[in-house]
Amino acid sequence: MEDSFFATVQYPTHRFTTKTIGEIYNQFKSGEIKILKGQRNYVWKSRQQQKFLETISNNGPIIGPQFNLNEQHIQEIMDGQNRIMTIIKFMDDEIHFQNEYKKKIKYSQMNDNDKRKFKTIPIGYTETINWEQEQCEEHFRNIQEGMSLSKGEILNSDSQNIFCEKIRNVCVLNENFIESKKSDGGMEIDRNRYKHYETIGCLFDMCLTGDFPLKAAQKSIKNKEHYDSININEVELRKLNQVEIEVTLLLNTYKWFIEKIPVLRRGACSAENWLSATDEAHSLRSIYFIYKQKIHENNLNLNMHSIMLKKFTNMIVKTHKTGTPERDHLLNNIKIWAQNDSQKIYEKYLEFYNE
Numbered sequence: 215m216e217d218s219f220f221a222t223v224q225y226p227t228h229r230f231t232t233k234t235i236g237e238i239y240n241q242f243k244s245g246e247i248k249i250l251k252g253q254r255n256y257v258w259k260s261r262q263q264q265k266f267l268e269t270i271s272n273n274g275p276i277i278g279p280q281f282n283l284n285e286q287h288i289q290e291i292m293d294g295q296n297r298i299m300t301i302i303k304f305m306d307d308e309i310h311f312q313n314e315y316k317k318k319i320k321y322s323q324m325n326d327n328d329k330r331k332f333k334t335i336p337i338g339y340t341e342t343i344n345w346e347q348e349q350c351e352e353h354f355r356n357i358q359e360g361m362s363l364s365k366g367e368i369l370n371s372d373s374q375n376i377f378c379e380k381i382r383n384v385c386v387l388n389e390n391f392i393e394s395k396k397s398d399g400g401m402e403i404d405r406n407r408y409k410h411y412e413t414i415g416c417l418f419d420m421c422l423t424g425d426f427p428l429k430a431a432q433k434s435i436k437n438k439e440h441y442d443s444i445n446i447n448e449v450e451l452r453k454l455n456q457v458e459i460e461v462t463l464l465l466n467t468y469k470w471f472i473e474k475i476p477v478l479r480r481g482a483c484s485a486e487n488w489l490s491a492t493d494e495a496h497s498l499r500s501i502y503f504i505y506k507q508k509i510h511e512n513n514l515n516l517n518m519h520s521i522m523l524k525k526f527t528n529m530i531v532k533t534h535k536t537g538t539p540e541r542d543h544l545l546n547n548i549k550i551w552a553q554n555d556s557q558k559i560y561e562k563y564l565e566f567y568n569e
Contacts, residue, residue: 225349232520237268238298239305243287247298250282250290250350251373255406255569258296260309266300266330267311270335277338282345292342292350322336345500348374363398365431369438377441380438380458381434388465396492399472403494411433413494417464420505423458426556429500467510468501475527477534487537489545491530495552503529504529525567532566 233241241247259268270276279294291298303309310318324332342350351372372378385392392410394400403410414436420427422437444450448525472478478500482490490496504510509522533548535541551558 279339312494366411
């Protein structure tokens with residue numbers, strides 16, 4: 215019925231029940247409880263941890279987690295990961311609790327009676343039965359555990375989307391380069407809340423459209439929604455496979471430049487009138503230049519490598535050195551162009567590269 219409140223296709227069954235803290239801890243450690251694939255990272259900070267432990271200390275009600283009991287009889291944490299992992303971390307002495315007397319308490323320091331009482335506290339939770347991965351992920355995105363999902367978390371939460379799968383593949387393959395410190399030759403993209411998925415997703419968009427990589431998060435979500443809305447045929451799959459290879463080549467080429475050109479690892483230094491060459495905006499500009507020049511597609515000989523490194527170094531120095539009216543004017547223009555005419559950034563980079 216078109217005017218019916220209830221959906222035609224509904225979720226499978228669920229029930230409301232309880233477990234004790236001790237049961238949850240033991241089952242998590244034994245692998246009977248696991249975090250659902252596609253969940254966000256653990257994001258609670260000290261203040262949120264303390265508030266939750268304070269509720270337990272005050273003998274307040276603990277409700278809200280949601281588990282899915284899958285066909286392997288494993289309970290997957292669909293919602294409430296932060297609460298459950300705070301308990302696990304506390305019982306493993308990874309975090310402490312500051313009691314009403316301002317004393318820091320570790321679980322291992324509690325007396326046996328308090329430990330028994332702590333472990334027997336019941337937690338009310340919802341259990342779904344044999345929900346499919348796609349249903350669990352959809353439900354998780356809807357409930358969001360009181361905190362809106364970041365764009366990167368949305369990308370991570372959908373294992374059925376082919377665009378998200380390709381991003382995940384590249385992130386896993388290039389994990390060390392993506393996460394390593396900039397001073398060590400990495401991109402140092404924050405993995406918290408899957409920020410790196412947004413950046414890599416933006417590179418996919420660049421290779422798909424040829425456009426300058428701006429607004430990484432929005433472009434990544436737009437592409438995810440596009441692949442949600444179409445049937446993936448052989449042509450679409452072949453295109454994404456090719457882009458996956460190209461993004462990896464681009465990252466490998468940029469990594470090579472970083473290893474060979476020290477200024478690409480330099481942070482800002484006001485005393486030397488030097489802007490950071492390591493921030494995300496710069497990295498995306500450099501990768502776009504590599505892409506437009508098709509440097510990642512060429513197997514250059516050693517003499518060509520030497521020439522290219524000198525040219526690339528000059529390009530970076532000219533676009534990151536401040537301290538004169540001309541250079542300050544150029545840097546202000548780059549900021550403006552990034553908003554409305556990014557092609558001019560590429561043209562200016564190319565001008566310095568060819569000097």
